Amino acid sequence: MAATDAPAFARSPLLDGPHGFFGRRGGVSAGVAAGLNVGLGAGDDAGAVAENRRRAAAAVLPGGRLVSVYQVHSARCVTVADPWDESARPEADALVTDRPGLVLGIVTADCAPILFRDRSRGVIGAAHAGWKGALGGVTAATLDAMEALGARRADIAAVIGPTIAQASYEVDAAFRDRFAAADPASSRHFSGGRDGHFQFDLPGYLVRRLHAEGCGTAESLGLDTYADADAFYSYRRATHRGEPTYGRQFSLIGLG
Incomplete structure (x- = not known):
């Protein structure tokens, strides 16, 4: 890949290995x-999407084999022993592996991408956490699957990439009440908004939940997909603007 083909991406020192949180650049x-754009659901040219995926994966781990899932807003996590064909992706919203040479990929457009690594034991994971997956326990499922591969929960680092931030995420009272019914402590992640509405802190909720589930370290990069149209795709922004479709961005983690 030529240097001019390398897309921009963000990294976190907590993950200390091949990984990248990509936007639209x-x-x-x-x-x-x-x-x-790495999502076929955007009505984009398939060849362009394939090239974008290739560029992103090569930027993270040259020569690595990309593996992703068909995301359905669930709490299901799958373990990757051997890469599958992209046309036969299982329905899930998280994946883990301990196999060198693999790059795990998660597609988002406001939902939270979370990358995981236990550096000392060579186990990685990636999760897609929209509000349904977050509430349903996709983070716990990912931590459980990593432990099954030999990871130690207290040594796992988790980083949340570009996602919709609290200032941009308005929800109604029924939404807030759903979270409060499952966990009264989640009320701290809702701030007041216009009448009958609240601003939801999805990344803050996920960081607190990861810590409660025993994850060693967890942080959010603090990148708001909705607010920065030049840098990120956003489903909610596209909806508010009446745009016919929207792109999706990639978050990738690999084992060298």
Whole structure:
């Protein structure tokens, strides 16, 4: 890959190994999804999406084999022993592995991408946490699956990449009440908004939940997908603007 083909991405020192949180910069897609769109659901050219995926994976782990899942807003996590064909992706919202040469990929457009690593034991994970997956326990499922591969929960680092921030995420009272019914402590992640509405802190909720579930370290990069249209795709922003579709961004982690 030529240097000019390398897309921009963010990293965290907590993960200390091949990984990257990508936005929309550095790709070949055109139109509404212009940039590094990696989602076929955007109505984008399939060849452009494939090239964008190739560029992202090569930037994280040159020569690595990309593996992703068909995301359905669940709490299901799958363990990758051997990479599957992308046309036969299992339905899940998280995946883990201990196999060198693999790159795990999660697609998002406001939901939270979470990358995990136990550096000392060579186990990695990636999860897609929208509000349904977050409430349903996708983080716990990922930690459990990593432990089954030999990871130690207290040594796992988890980092939340670009996601919709509290200032941009308005929800109604029924939404807040759903979280409060499951866990009264979650009320701290809702601040007051206009009448009958609240602002939800999805990354804050996830960080607290990860710590409660025994994850060793957890942080959010604090990147708001909704607020920065030049850098990120956003489902909610596209909806508010009446745009016909929206792109998706990639979060990847690999084992060298």
